[in-house]
Amino acid sequence: NAGVTQTPKFQVLKTGQSMTLQCAQDMNHNSMYWYRQDPGMGLRLIYYSASEGTTDKGEVPNGYNVSRLNKREFSLRLESAAPSQTSVYFCASNLSPGVDTEAFFGQGTRLTVV
Amino acid sequence: AQSVAQPEDQVNVAEGNPLTVKCTYSVSGNPYLFWYVQYPNRGLQFLLKYITGDNLVKGSYGFEAEFNKSQTSFHLKKPSALVSDSALYFCAVRDISGGSYIPTFGRGTSLIVHP
Numbered sequence: 001n002a003g004v005t006q007t008p009k010f011q012v013l014k015t016g017q018s019m020t021l022q023c024a025q026d027m028n029h030n031s032m033y034w035y036r037q038d039p040g041m042g043l044r045l046i047y048y049s050a051s052e053g054t055t056d057k058g059e060v061p062n063g064y065n066v067s068r069l070n071k072r073e074f075s076l077r078l079e080s081a082a083p084s085q086t087s088v089y090f091c092a093s094n095l096s097p098g099v100d101t102e103a104f105f106g107q108g109t110r111l112t113v114v
Numbered sequence: 115a116q117s118v119a120q121p122e123d124q125v126n127v128a129e130g131n132p133l134t135v136k137c138t139y140s141v142s143g144n145p146y147l148f149w150y151v152q153y154p155n156r157g158l159q160f161l162l163k164y165i166t167g168d169n170l171v172k173g174s175y176g177f178e179a180e181f182n183k184s185q186t187s188f189h190l191k192k193p194s195a196l197v198s199d200s201a202l203y204f205c206a207v208r209d210i211s212g213g214s215y216i217p218t219f220g221r222g223t224s225l226i227v228h229p
Contacts, residue, residue: 004157033216035219040123040221041221042204042219042220042221042222043158043204043219043222045216048216050215058216090157090158092157092158097215097216100146100163100165102148102150102160102163103158103160103217104160105150105157105158105159106157107155107156107157108155108156108157
């Protein structure tokens, strides 16, 4: 019962470096999401993928790119990290958008950009 | 447009006392409403949801929430708080008739239960 698995759990980057956050779900869900969580800001949607082969921008997409590699995997890439991207990143999935099912979240990646 | 507000950043309650975490929402149509809990260094976990039907919804760990359409509220409640309930709680809303099928999350309320 892995659910949603994110790697890595922690990462420190220097400004300008790039990295990819990995996310995989084993629940055969169609939809996957990337959020960032900042103190006092709650959860903000970065990108989402309603189904395999599609991706769309969320509320705060600037500085990020995503890839829906297959139905299981949805990665988030920072091409040139900035201190403003210091945050906790969560991947989530649910059966399908527009359906009244709850989302399942990974344990998060704590990213610090120095 | 859809939005959700959690007016309290922090709620303090003594163990054994009832607790309430407030949530109000705004949608143009009818809402789907959710509550999630986040324990330290963990992802969010689903607690309960309101889709339709009874206004009082029961969920995990003894929590319940009451949907009040006239007050556009969906407050989370528990009759007797436990120290282990201390966590961050998020309310989320989706407008059934809106264009977006992605829920909007509130900023979160930190619940602290004192022994």
